[in-house]
Amino acid sequence: MVKKNKVAGGHHNTVDSAYNILKAGGNAFDAAIAGVFSSMSCEYLYTGAASGGAMLVKKNDSSPKIIDFFVETPAINSLKVKDFKTIHADFGDTKQEFNIGVGSVGIPGTLPGLIEIHKNYGTLPFSVLVEQAIDLAKNGCLISKNQEYLSGVLYPVISSSEKLESLFTKKNSLLKQGDSFFNKDFGSFLEQFLYEDASTFYKNEVCPLFYSAFKGGGIISLEDLQKYTPKKRVPLKTSYRNHDIFMNPSPSTGGGLINIGLAELKGFDRVSKENMEHALYKIKSVKEEDMVGSTTHLSIIDKKNNVASVTTTNGVGAGFIIPGTGIMPNNMLGEKHLNIHGFHNWKIKQRIPSNICPTLIIDNENNLTTLGSAGSSRIISATLSVLSDLVNNGVSLSEAISNPRIHLEENILHCEPDIVHPKYQTENVVIWEEKSMYFGGVNACSLSSSVADERRSGASI
Numbered sequence: 084m085v086k087k088n089k090v091a092g093g094h095h096n097t098v099d100s101a102y103n104i105l106k107a108g109g110n111a112f113d114a115a116i117a118g119v120f121s122s123m124s125c126e127y128l129y130t131g132a133a134s135g136g137a138m139l140v141k142k143n144d145s146s147p148k149i150i151d152f153f154v155e156t157p158a159i160n161s162l163k164v165k166d167f168k169t170i171h172a173d174f175g176d177t178k179q180e181f182n183i184g185v186g187s188v189g190i191p192g193t194l195p196g197l198i199e200i201h202k203n204y205g206t207l208p209f210s211v212l213v214e215q216a217i218d219l220a221k222n223g224c225l226i227s228k229n230q231e232y233l234s235g236v237l238y239p240v241i242s243s244s245e246k247l248e249s250l251f252t253k254k255n256s257l258l259k260q261g262d263s264f265f266n267k268d269f270g271s272f273l274e275q276f277l278y279e280d281a282s283t284f285y286k287n288e289v290c291p292l293f294y295s296a297f298k299g300g301g302i303i304s305l306e307d308l309q310k311y312t313p314k315k316r317v318p319l320k321t322s323y324r325n326h327d328i329f330m331n332p333s334p335s336t337g338g339g340l341i342n343i344g345l346a347e348l349k350g351f352d353r354v355s356k357e358n359m360e361h362a363l364y365k366i367k368s369v370k371e372e373d374m375v376g377s378t379t380h381l382s383i384i385d386k387k388n389n390v391a392s393v394t395t396t397n398g399v400g401a402g403f404i405i406p407g408t409g410i411m412p413n414n415m416l417g418e419k420h421l422n423i424h425g426f427h428n429w430k431i432k433q434r435i436p437s438n439i440c441p442t443l444i445i446d447n448e449n450n451l452t453t454l455g456s457a458g459s460s461r462i463i464s465a466t467l468s469v470l471s472d473l474v475n476n477g478v479s480l481s482e483a484i485s486n487p488r489i490h491l492e493e494n495i496l497h498c499e500p501d502i503v504h505p506k507y508q509t510e511n512v513v514i515w516e517e518k519s520m521y522f523g524g525v526n527a528c529s530l531s532s533s534v535a536d537e538r539r540s541g542a543s544i
Contacts, residue, residue, distance in 0.1 A: 088102065088386050088544075089532070089544070090381070090533055090544045091541065092122070092380070093524060094541070095542035096125040098535070098544055100117045103117075108206075109211075110385055111389040111390060112200055113201070113206055113212055119393060119395055120212065120273070124269065125219060125224040127411075128377050128400065129233075129378055129379040129396065130395040131193070132194055132272070133405065133411075133412035134191055134193045135152060135196075135437075136152055137149055137335065137393070137441055138200060138393035139318065139391070140391055143387055148316065149441070151313060152193060152199070155189060155192065155432065156189050156429040157302060158431050159416075166185040167182055181399050182417030183399070183417055184401060185403070187414035188414065189416045194289065198281045209281045213273045213277065214277070220267065220273065226258045226263070229538075229539045229540035244402055246404045269410060271407075272410065292408065293308055294308055307432075319331065319339065319342060325447045326445065326446050331439060335434075335438070337463065340366050341440060341467050347362040348362050353476055354472070356489055356507070357507065359464075360489060360496060360507055363496075366463060377399050378394060378395070378458060379394070380455035381526065382441075382454055383528060388451060388530070390453050392443065397412075397414075420459065421435050439455070440462055440463075440466055442455060450529065452530075454466070454469060456523040456536075458522070458524060464488060464491070465488060465525050466525065468483075468486070469525050480529050480532050487499035490522055491509070495509070495511045496509035496512045497522070499518050499519070500514060500517060518538050519538060528543075
């Protein structure tokens with residue numbers, strides 16, 4: 084069988100950008116970098132150049148690694164924090180509280196992460212990998228159905244800045260599905276990578292620029308930005324029913340929590356929704372989760388079986404734009420579920436724990452499947468659902484991603500509509516009218532197929 088490149092991601096422009104790099108002779112890691120840069124425009128409310136993330140990398144026959152470039156927090160003197168304000172996002176059935184402003188911004192890791200990955204794994208020039216993103220930013224990309232919905236939900240964030248609001252409105256109305264999104268300042272920002280060494284440009288020009296925008300929050304120093312270092316980590320590995328599963332390790336919480344769920348499901352030849360409910364309660368007993376964050380995932384397997392699986396997130400964004408760049412920074416220090424000991428209560432510099440979990444499955448015949456999900460706390464339940472459907476239930480990758488999901492939030496079991504009606508133990512069960520982005524967005528590739536999640540308007544090649 085002729086080996087083919089496989090790509091699945093959160094927007095067709097993200098996927099096209101990655102696939103074009105593969106067609107031009109780049110590898111999976113080049114393609115992932117290009118895809119992430121393009122997603123900063125076409126998935127603006129999910130990610131950005133001042134965000135954080137993690138990439139699972141596997142070069143053909145070598146062991147997988149995790150490159151951790153998630154957002155970091157310095158030690159914080161809470162008395163010095165400024166510009167930290169609360170907004171409420173309306174999800175229809177529920178309203179949720181977020182904190183934005185300069186005082187919500189953590190030390191971003193995405194740009195240094197992509198630069199480091201290119202240095203160690205890339206083959207094409209870095210300048211080539213930003214070209215498509217520049218074009219999308221300057222000449223426009225189409226708003227997806229999911230982006231239209233999310234811009235309405237996050238309008239309190241968007242409307243907190245005139246410049247930010249101008250990106251998402253046309254004739255005083257929010258952009259709709261099919262409208263073009265332009266971010267020309269971001270295109271001009273990225274153009275600098277065409278002419279300068281990426282690492283030098285980041286440390287000597289981008290970091291001072293970011294610092295000038297962040298210093299008013301009283302949290303981040305120029306040294307914090309310039310000394311940020313991506314970390315290469317050994318993945319959390321678990322043996323599961325004749326499969327090896329590799330996930331994001333500590334300090335991320337995602338892999339560990341999914342592993343707890345897998346331990347509960349390992350003995351079942353077929354996992355039912357009732358079994359899944361039990362596993363979610365087991366996870367809940369270890370750690371409570373809440374809130375909604377904006378996240379996106381890109382999965383790639385190239386024709387040489389290199390694997391790149393990358394999740395990036397901007398939280399809901401800090402509600403302002405770094406002047407002259409078109410970049411809205413993250414609000415990780417304002418996300419309740421990431422700051423479980425209270426806001427601005429970090430005593431030492433450290434990575435902020437998160438649920439993001441790029442994942443790789445290898446069966447006993449060395450077949451590869453890589454996946455990851457968006458969705459904050461739903462990353463756990465969505466990933467666990469797909470893994471158990473693939474391994475225990477033996478369904479196709481397409482069916483595993485499409486199948487109805489359940490999610491336990493506090494004492495409420497949220498369920499997508501299903502033709503079967505399980506007998507749940509939870510008293511408070513909410514049956515949704517249709518599948519929803521609330522239940523995550525899993526994008527995955529195997530050696531034979533690539534599948535994107537319909538719940539978040541994903542695309543695959």
